[in-house]
Amino acid sequence: MRTHRVDVLVVGGGAAGMAAAASAGGEGARTLLVEEGSRLGGVLDQCIHPGFGLHRYREELTGPEFAARLVAELAGVEVWTGQSLLEVEPERPRARAVGTAGAVEIAAQAVVWATGARERPLGALRVPGARPAGIFVAGLAQRLVNIHGLLPGRRALVVGSGDIGLIMARRLHLEGVEVMGVVEIRPYPGGLLRNVIQCLDDFGIPLLLSHTVVEVHGRGRLSGVTLAEVDETGAPRPDTARFVAADTLLVSVGLVPEVEGIPFAPRDPTTGGLAVTSRLQAAVPWLFAAGNCLAPFDLVDTVAALGARAGTAAARYARRELSPAPAVAIGRGPGVAALVPSSLVPGEEATLYLRASRPLARAWVAVGAGIVGRTVHGVRPAEMIGVRLSPEETEALARAGNATVEVIPA
Numbered sequence: 001m002r003t004h005r006v007d008v009l010v011v012g013g014g015a016a017g018m019a020a021a022a023s024a025g026g027e028g029a030r031t032l033l034v035e036e037g038s039r040l041g042g043v044l045d046q047c048i049h050p051g052f053g054l055h056r057y058r059e060e061l062t063g064p065e066f067a068a069r070l071v072a073e074l075a076g077v078e079v080w081t082g083q084s085l086l087e088v089e090p091e092r093p094r095a096r097a098v099g100t101a102g103a104v105e106i107a108a109q110a111v112v113w114a115t116g117a118r119e120r121p122l123g124a125l126r127v128p129g130a131r132p133a134g135i136f137v138a139g140l141a142q143r144l145v146n147i148h149g150l151l152p153g154r155r156a157l158v159v160g161s162g163d164i165g166l167i168m169a170r171r172l173h174l175e176g177v178e179v180m181g182v183v184e185i186r187p188y189p190g191g192l193l194r195n196v197i198q199c200l201d202d203f204g205i206p207l208l209l210s211h212t213v214v215e216v217h218g219r220g221r222l223s224g225v226t227l228a229e230v231d232e233t234g235a236p237r238p239d240t241a242r243f244v245a246a247d248t249l250l251v252s253v254g255l256v257p258e259v260e261g262i263p264f265a266p267r268d269p270t271t272g273g274l275a276v277t278s279r280l281q282a283a284v285p286w287l288f289a290a291g292n293c294l295a296p297f298d299l300v301d302t303v304a305a306l307g308a309r310a311g312t313a314a315a316r317y318a319r320r321e322l323s324p325a326p327a328v329a330i331g332r333g334p335g336v337a338a339l340v341p342s343s344l345v346p347g348e349e350a351t352l353y354l355r356a357s358r359p360l361a362r363a364w365v366a367v368g369a370g371i372v373g374r375t376v377h378g379v380r381p382a383e384m385i386g387v388r389l390s391p392e393e394t395e396a397l398a399r400a401g402n403a404t405v406e407v408i409p410a
Contacts, residue, residue, distance in 0.1 A: 001096070001103050006032040006078070007318040008311070009095060009108040011085055011261075014042025015300045016291025016307035017114035018070035023311030024112070025077040029318050031311075032078045032106065034097055039081055040074075041067035042116060043139065044300070046146045049167055051194070055301035066300060090264035093286040109318035110286045112310050113262060113274065117255035117292035122216075125159075125253060129215040134222030138164040138252040145171055153248025157225060158182040159213050163191040163298065163382075165252025170199035172250075180244055181206035183213060185230055188359050190254075191382050192298055212236060213249075222247050255296040262287065268342045270332050271295035275342040277327045278350035278394070280310040281317075285324065288314045295340045297353070298384055328398045335363070335407030337381060344389070346398030352387040356380070356407045364410040367393075368402040375410060 008024040010017050013035025021033040039045070044052075047063025054060055057069060083099040093108045119137040136144075136152050142164060144150040156177050158165045161184040173179045182200060187210050189196045200207050208227070214236045215226040229240040257273035259265070265282045268275040273294040280288050290310035291303040316322040327343035330352070337357040344350050356363065360379040365387055367373070372393050376385055385407075389397075397403045 001105050003105045003107055004032070005107045006030045007109050008032070008112065008314045009034065009093065009106050009110070010112045010114060010311070011088075011095070012042070012114035012116060012291075012293075013037065013040040013079070013081065014114065014116050014291065015044060015066070015070060015304045016116070016293075016310070017042075017112070018067075018074060019304040019307030020112045020114055020288075020290055020311035020314070021077045021079075022070065022073040023308040024315040025074070025311075027312055027315035029315035030078075031076075031315075032080065032108070033074070034083045034085060034106070035079070035081045036084050037081060040071055040079065046139075046143045047167075048146050049171075052300050055299070056304055063300075070304065085261060088262055090284070108286075110288065110314035112307075112314050113259070113265075113282075113287060113289040113293055114291050114307055114310070115258040115261065115293050117257045117296055119164075119251070120253045120256055122159075122249070122251045125213070125251075127213050127216055129225075130218050131216065132218035132220055132222045134218065134247050135216070135249045135251065138162070138168045138250045141248075141250050142168055142171070145175065151175060151177060152250075153222075153246075154178065155180065155246045156248035156250060157244060157246045158250045158252060159225075160184065160251060160253035161190040161196070161207065162252040162254060163195050165250060166191045166195040166199040168250055168252070169205050170203055173203050173205060177248070179205050180246055181208050183208045183211045183227060185210070185212040185234055188380070189382060190252075193380060193382070214241060216249070217243070222249055225249060255292060257293045257295065259293055268295075268340070271338050271340065273340070276340075277343045278341050278345050278348060279313050279322070280306065280341065281313060281322075286317060288317070295338050295353070298382060302353070302384065302386075328394075328401070328403050331402075331404035333404045333406035336405050339405055344394050344397060344403055347391050347395045349391055350389045350394050352389065352405060353384050354387070354405060354407070355382075355384060360407070360409050362410045364408045366406045366408060368397045368400050368404065371396050371400055371402070379407065
């Protein structure tokens with residue numbers, strides 16, 4: 001097996017991976033970007049709707065346009081597509097991959113993990129009933145329609161109000177599919193407010209909050225589902241059950257970080273993604289990570305920004321410029337559903353990304369029992385809150401030995 005030597009290996013050719021590779025290459029590191037698909041871009045190629053790039057490029061782009069901008073930034077970066085990563089060694093930054101040219105060992109100084117996330121299937125909901133044809137995760141339906149020009153059905157229902165589900169409700173409606181509605185078990189939407197307005201409200205598609213699917217029906221092909229309202233604990237109320245005829249069910253109930261390829265790296269228990277410091281560095285010092293493999297983010301611009309930061313840090317590590325530093329663990333306090341990163345490096349600037357556990361008109365985000373505080377208006381669980389910390393603030397949190405984050409009604 002031949003050996004290919006680089007400074008930085010980036011795994012994953014989506015937004016985070018491309019931004020990481022461009023950043024590492026811009027730092028002068030010999031960088032290799034490995035992607036298992038036949039082309040770069042990941043899920044961006046099938047996201048033909050606008051709304052990307054407002055932060056990174058200061059203009060509104062479609063997913064393919066955003067991907068094309070990132071590809072153009074990869075000058076000087078070696079790119080391998082159609083490569084399946086077989087393993088990463090736990091003791092050192094070495095990986096083995098295989099593609100059309102055969103197997104190869106990649107020896108690096110640092111690795112950036114940017115493999116994204118996968119969708120939760122219907123099985124994650126433990127819904128009883130048949131499993132006929134006509135049930136799709138929303139991303140697969142999006143690919144069928146936008147890439148292959150195929151309609152998944154004629155009468156559809158969406159379960160879960162994640163952003164992909166909201167966008168696909170509109171997309172199917174525009175293609176002539178009768179969309180019966182979007183069903184959400186929580187009392188508030190799971191996607192961005194702009195998507196609720198632009199994808200549902202503007203087209204008269206119902207959003208059924210505090211509802212869930214309690215049974216799936218059909219032999220061979222889906223014939224419909226039974227819906228029911230839920231109480232404050234999320235338990236279905238049998239007296240509200242009703243049948244809805246549909247030949248297609250789209251599932252949009254969240255994402256799971258793709259981290260199975262590096263079982264030796266610790267996970268964050270709140271997100272299921274990799275546990276990293278504010279440098280985006282894992283417990284294995286040569287391993288860095290960015291994007292949805294940390295936690296599901298709502299904006300691709302944020303994912304790309306994290307990728308760029310991880311790429312820069314990896315290049316510095318490869319040059320032995322990133323000296324080891326103790327990190328202070330960040331605690332998830334009341335009102336916080338998800339939090340990235342898992343720890344802070346004292347004396348360095350950092351950004352905390354968190355999701356609130358419930359909507360609030362006005363909130364106080366407190367870090368370290370009030371050592372740091374920010375007022376945030378219009379808090380929604382679907383939208384990440386970013387809290388920037390100065391070097392002085394991270395130092396103060398380290399001295400206090402307390403970096404617990406809380407979201408408090410204000």
